[in-house]
Amino acid sequence: MVDQTLNDLLDRITWDDQGLVPAIVQDISSKDVLMMAYMNKESLKLSLETRETWFWSRSRQKLWHKGETSGHTQSIIRLNYDCDADTMLVFVNQKGPACHTGEQSCFFNEVAVSKSEDDVLKDHEANNFNILAVLESVIAKRYEERTEGAYTTYLFDKGVDKILKKVGEETAEVIIAAKNKDNEELTYEVSDLMFHLMVLLKDRDLPIKNIMKELEKRHVD
Structure with missing residues (x-):
């Protein structure tokens, strides 16, 4: 039953030409968007099996387990996909900072926007x-x-x-x-x-x- 459910999910996702789908990672408590990476079928399967985030590195062409080296792992609480099934949204408990720079979120560069x-x-x-x-x-x-x-x-x-x-x-x-x-x-x-x-x-x-x-x-x- 689990395998069937996983296969159904993999069939529902709209993978790009490289067999990838973007995955947005959000902190379940603060709701901060922590990072964006890519998943393929294998990394999604590993993420569901281990309940920690796994991604596919386009630059290194290999699977990577978030926090494997730093210890800053992400425990998956909930996983959604959007209306077109071409983007994943992963809600996590983040251990330590999410960004390799030491920032809590990768999105720490703010663009000045004029406001009323x-x-x-x-x-x-x-x-x-x-x-x-x-x-x-x-x-x-x-x-x-x-x-x-x-x-x-x-x-x-x-x-x-x-x-x-x-x-x-x-x-x-x-x-x-x-x-x-x-x-x-x-x-x-x-x-x-x-x-x-x-x-x-x-x-x-x-x-x-x-x-x-x-x-x-x-x-x-």
Whole structure:
């Protein structure tokens, strides 16, 4: 049954003249586009079998396993193809930076685009919330790497009881800051609380998008 499903998929994909299809890799947490490479039938098969990304190098004319040398592997969470079946979209948990330059994404070269005042304001407002996705991605990276001496490593290693203790402590600090009517202190303490809540969400493998959907549902209802 698995072989049949794989064969059906391989037949559905629109391969180019070289037997390749472009594959866009996106971080499942931050939604950042990390890189673009090419897959052939064998690399797609290996990707599905190992649940890590494999590609075909056009310059070296060989298969390559992403992160085989650097250790910056990509665990596949979901794989889609577009309406014309000629482009793959691979959602991954990225371990370490995706780009060989050390950048998190290969798409770090920004082109200046003139914007209206309304567009600038919208970007600023959006970026205020994008920090949650960035923070979620950083925490996910810390969870995978468990860097020695890092505070998040300490929390994850100690487990959910320690994380919950910190959530409780930070909640109390928020209450005290609010009672003191000190907004600067309150800003600091709420930030601490939100960080520890996001560590808790990662420990429970609960994406923040689920929380956003619940909030949106409550708002609409």
